[in-house]
Amino acid sequence: MEGAQAVREAFAYAANSVHELFVTEQTASRHADLLQQAEAAGTRVSTVTPRAAEMLSETKTPQGLVAVCDTVDVPIAEALSGRPRLVVVLFEVSDPGNAGTVVRVADAAGADAVVFAGDAVDPHNGKCVRASTGSLFHLPVARARDAAEVFDACRSAGLRVVAADGAAEHKLDDVAVEEALTGPTAWVFGNEAHGLPAELTRAADTAVAVPIHGAAESLNLATAAAVCLYATARIQRITCRDDEPRRTS
Amino acid sequence: MEGAQAVREAFAYAANSVHELFVTEQTASRHADLLQQAEAAGTRVSTVTPRAAEMLSETKTPQGLVAVCDTVDVPIAEALSGRPRLVVVLFEVSDPGNAGTVVRVADAAGADAVVFAGDAVDPHNGKCVRASTGSLFHLPVARARDAAEVFDACRSAGLRVVAADGAAEHKLDDVAVEEALTGPTAWVFGNEAHGLPAELTRAADTAVAVPIHGAAESLNLATAAAVCLYATARIQRITCRDDEPRRTS
Numbered sequence: 001m002e003g004a005q006a007v008r009e010a011f012a013y014a015a016n017s018v019h020e021l022f023v024t025e026q027t028a029s030r031h032a033d034l035l036q037q038a039e040a041a042g043t044r045v046s047t048v049t050p051r052a053a054e055m056l057s058e059t060k061t062p063q064g065l066v067a068v069c070d071t072v073d074v075p076i077a078e079a080l081s082g083r084p085r086l087v088v089v090l091f092e093v094s095d096p097g098n099a100g101t102v103v104r105v106a107d108a109a110g111a112d113a114v115v116f117a118g119d120a121v122d123p124h125n126g127k128c129v130r131a132s133t134g135s136l137f138h139l140p141v142a143r144a145r146d147a148a149e150v151f152d153a154c155r156s157a158g159l160r161v162v163a164a165d166g167a168a169e170h171k172l173d174d175v176a177v178e179e180a181l182t183g184p185t186a187w188v189f190g191n192e193a194h195g196l197p198a199e200l201t202r203a204a205d206t207a208v209a210v211p212i213h214g215a216a217e218s219l220n221l222a223t224a225a226a227v228c229l230y231a232t233a234r235i236q237r238i239t240c241r242d243d244e245p246r247r248t249s
Numbered sequence: 250m251e252g253a254q255a256v257r258e259a260f261a262y263a264a265n266s267v268h269e270l271f272v273t274e275q276t277a278s279r280h281a282d283l284l285q286q287a288e289a290a291g292t293r294v295s296t297v298t299p300r301a302a303e304m305l306s307e308t309k310t311p312q313g314l315v316a317v318c319d320t321v322d323v324p325i326a327e328a329l330s331g332r333p334r335l336v337v338v339l340f341e342v343s344d345p346g347n348a349g350t351v352v353r354v355a356d357a358a359g360a361d362a363v364v365f366a367g368d369a370v371d372p373h374n375g376k377c378v379r380a381s382t383g384s385l386f387h388l389p390v391a392r393a394r395d396a397a398e399v400f401d402a403c404r405s406a407g408l409r410v411v412a413a414d415g416a417a418e419h420k421l422d423d424v425a426v427e428e429a430l431t432g433p434t435a436w437v438f439g440n441e442a443h444g445l446p447a448e449l450t451r452a453a454d455t456a457v458a459v460p461i462h463g464a465a466e467s468l469n470l471a472t473a474a475a476v477c478l479y480a481t482a483r484i485q486r487i488t489c490r491d492d493e494p495r496r497t498s
Contacts, residue, residue, distance in 0.1 A: 005466075013464075101469060101472065104465055104468070104469070104472075105465075105468060105472050106463075107463040107464060107465040108459075108461050108462065108463055108465040108467070108468050108472075109462055109463065110462025110463045111463065133465070133466065133467075134465075134466070135463075135464070135465050138463060138464035138465065139463065139464075173483050173486070210357070210479070212357050213357065213358055213359025213482055213486075214355075214356040214357055214358065214359045214360065214384075214387055214388065215262075215356060215384070215387035215388075216353055216354075216356040216357040216382070216383075216384050216387065217254075217382065217383070218357070218382075219353070219354060219357050219475070220350060220353070220471075222469075222471065222472055222475075223350065223353075223354050223357075223471055223472055223474075223475035224475075225472075226468070226471075226472035226473075226475040226476050227475050227476060227479045230459070230476045230479075230480070231479070231483075233462055234422050234480075237422070237462075
């Protein structure tokens with residue numbers, strides 16, 4: 001794991017999972033709080049040269065701070081336990097920066113879990129971890145190859161499976177769609193270039209498009225996810241009944 | 250300008266502004282439609298080697314297609330003419346990819362104009378053009394160094410100036426905020442790392458935060474803009490009165 005913000009979140013949310021910290025002298029002096037956290041957690045700290053930090057880094061602009069951590073993904077049944085109301089499924093998303101940004105948005109919107117489905121990027125990819133700015137530690141993340149299995153697991157958990165599809169007839173702000181989003185919802189987003197395959201859109205309970213009011217052809221993955229997830233969070237929070245308390249894990 | 254999608258939009262929306270097209274043989278065979286458009290527009294087409302296309306490119310993954318075009322920005326008074334209802338001001342946004350993505354989102358949400366204010370990235374930066382996927386041609390884009398001047402121009406155009414500020418007391422889904430967003434609105438977004446300076450937030454008519462429902466610290470610029478602009482578009486479209494027709498430029 002790279003970068004001060006991500007490592008800070010790892011210490012805050014899963015201190016026991018951080019095994020070793022490699023840091024340059026310059027970075028150590030800038031982030032004394034992190035070294036204190038490492039000491040408190042009993043994590044080994046090794047000072048390295050800028051050149052070594054660069055070699056350890058997967059990014060073009062290394063921050064001089066790399067941590068060795070346990071992986072964070074959990075079985076899908078665990079990720080979807082506890083009456084989830086808002087879940088994100090990323091199907092064959094291939095760009096790690098996009099994937100990490102969507103995890104961050106899902107966290108911000110109060111989602112209960114993110115599932116990486118199909119031939120998707122590894123959530124532990126360095127760029128994904130960095131783009132998530134710590135959110136990978138804030139909500140359960142699961143991986144599953146088979147999308148049909150993921151849909152089944154979502155339905156078993158009481159979630160309605162909604163495919164995000166720019167070509168869908170139903171738009172996000174249709175009254176009927178807003179009504180449907182009041183219930184527990186799993187949003188499924190496809191690959192950034194190809195979207196969702198038609199058979200997966202058909203396998204979902206419904207398909208919904210973000211309306212395009214101007215002349216743009218589409219939105220990119222992260223901004224489309226932001227609009228869908230925040231719209232759902234708003235609707236669910238307005239209509240949340242007292243007998244359906246939100247999950248507080 | 251680089252990339253097939255951006256050049257296609259340039260021909261569609263401003264064919265006279267495209268002066269010359271440089272294209273590799275391989276790319277030309279893949280995008281015969283573009284060469285036809287160039288011929289129809291009387292644009293000179295020059296076949297170049299992949300190496301030359303790479304030298305002309307500002308990006309890491311050149312598509313073998315570069316066009317020489319006029320700049321697109323217009324004076325701010327022109328950008329804000331015609332009773333705008335939704336405008337985006339980007340203050341000192343420095344990453345061209347972020348800026349281009351926000352122009353694309355503004356277009357998709359039906360915004361009437363985008364203003365690059367302060368020491369912001371050049372909207373004609375190659376990465377910005379590419380990230381906008383043609384949206385730079387869909388709505389007027391203006392540049393202005395002085396933010397106070399931009400705020401004045403927005404108010405003269407009948408717009409309420411709303412600063413996007415993660416620390417603001419008022420949240421996007423507060424009833425009073427939703428009520429206020431029914432009127433013509435200029436959203437102001439700050440630099441991706443530093444946000445808006447305090448004096449600019451104070452100079453706005455109000456400041457509004459995207460609510461964070463989970464444990465994330467914040468959203469990134471493009472996703473925050475997507476949420477704010479789509480929320481405003483939804484509210485304005487629900488409440489749009491017949492005596493206030495939308496601009497149809």
